[in-house]
Amino acid sequence: MVYSRQVQDQVLTFGVSGMLYKNNLLMYDHQTESLWLQVQHAAVTGPMTGASLEVLPSTLTTWNTWRRTHPETVVLSTNTGYDRDYHRDPYAEYYTSRRTIFGFVRDILQGHEAKELVAGVRWSGGVKAYPLEELRHVGEIQDTLGGEELVLRIDPDTDTLRVRDAQGAEIPVIVTYWFVWKDIHRDSERYDVGP
Amino acid sequence: MTRYLLIVWLVLGMPLAAFGNWDFSRHSIPPSEIISGGPPRDGIPALFHPEYIAPEKADFLDEADQVLGVVLNGVARAYPLRILSWHELVNDDFGPDPVLVSW
Numbered sequence: 436m437v438y439s440r441q442v443q444d445q446v447l448t449f450g451v452s453g454m455l456y457k458n459n460l461l462m463y464d465h466q467t468e469s470l471w472l473q474v475q476h477a478a479v480t481g482p483m484t485g486a487s488l489e490v491l492p493s494t495l496t497t498w499n500t501w502r503r504t505h506p507e508t509v510v511l512s513t514n515t516g517y518d519r520d521y522h523r524d525p526y527a528e529y530y531t532s533r534r535t536i537f538g539f540v541r542d543i544l545q546g547h548e549a550k551e552l553v554a555g556v557r558w559s560g561g562v563k564a565y566p567l568e569e570l571r572h573v574g575e576i577q578d579t580l581g582g583e584e585l586v587l588r589i590d591p592d593t594d595t596l597r598v599r600d601a602q603g604a605e606i607p608v609i610v611t612y613w614f615v616w617k618d619i620h621r622d623s624e625r626y627d628v629g630p
Numbered sequence: 631m632t633r634y635l636l637i638v639w640l641v642l643g644m645p646l647a648a649f650g651n652w653d654f655s656r657h658s659i660p661p662s663e664i665i666s667g668g669p670p671r672d673g674i675p676a677l678f679h680p681e682y683i684a685p686e687k688a689d690f691l692d693e694a695d696q697v698l699g700v701v702l703n704g705v706a707r708a709y710p711l712r713i714l715s716w717h718e719l720v721n722d723d724f725g726p727d728p729v730l731v732s733w
Contacts, residue, residue: 440728451674455667499693508706509682
């Protein structure tokens with residue numbers, strides 16, 4: 436997910452704290468050393484507690500689709516200053532071991548794949564996860580959350596996800612793994628197609 | 631005395647050091663539920679000076695690879711998950727706007 440690093444009149448830089456809260460990464464800002472919960476983009480300890488980062492629009496899609504729809508794009512270089520094998524996925528091992536250590540995660544998955552990607556919406560007092568594959572398949576989902584109507588739409592050409600309320604105003608959405616979302620939002624509903 | 635101090639350090643200092651000395655005097659989640667994820671602070675290194683290349687130079691990417699795409703201030707950038715997975719965070723700028731890309 437993509438955020439602004441500006442909080443009020445302060446520009447922050449962020450690092451990885453190494454600490455976890457309910458399987459979710461806590462990042463920290465160098466300026467105040469507050470810990471921030473990534474999935475809620477909010478400071479949860481330290482001087483910045485209660486502050487939050489503005490979510491900026493981003494698109495999770497394939498390289499092929501992004502390149503085709505944004506011919507002017509540039510791409511992050513592997514010349515990062517770090518010697519890492521960018522052909523290997525560090526998560527494969529990481530999540531397997533994590534699931535072994537934190538076995539309780541399995542209990543909250545309700546039979547769904549832990550690493551399934553979902554679009555998570557927290558809005559109008561409601562919390563709900565929409566499986567990304569289902570959204571891609573149907574293109575548009577009209578739903579009610581917290582008593583208010585909302586529409587999730589994926590542009591089939593650009594693979595861009597937008598969530599809007601009945602007036603057309605944009606609603607923030609987070610795309611993440613199902614187990615991450617559900618662990619943080621234990622009360623989250625889940626959108627599923629009927630049998 | 632030295633040995634005593636060492637023991638005090640081992641008992642009190644070690645867990646604190648492993649915990650990173652974060653300031654929990656203010657908090658909105660229970661600090662007791664904040665646990666070490668394995669790697670130490672900055673063990674997963676965030677990026678601060680990202681470099682970019684043209685699409686035709688991105689030999690390391692396959693067509694089906696997932697990327698996080700951002701368009702801001704007329705600039706379009708793709709962040710491959712292949713790279714983000716190793717760094718979690720990219721501290722970036724789009725013109726005048728300071729941006730954090732996270733995965």
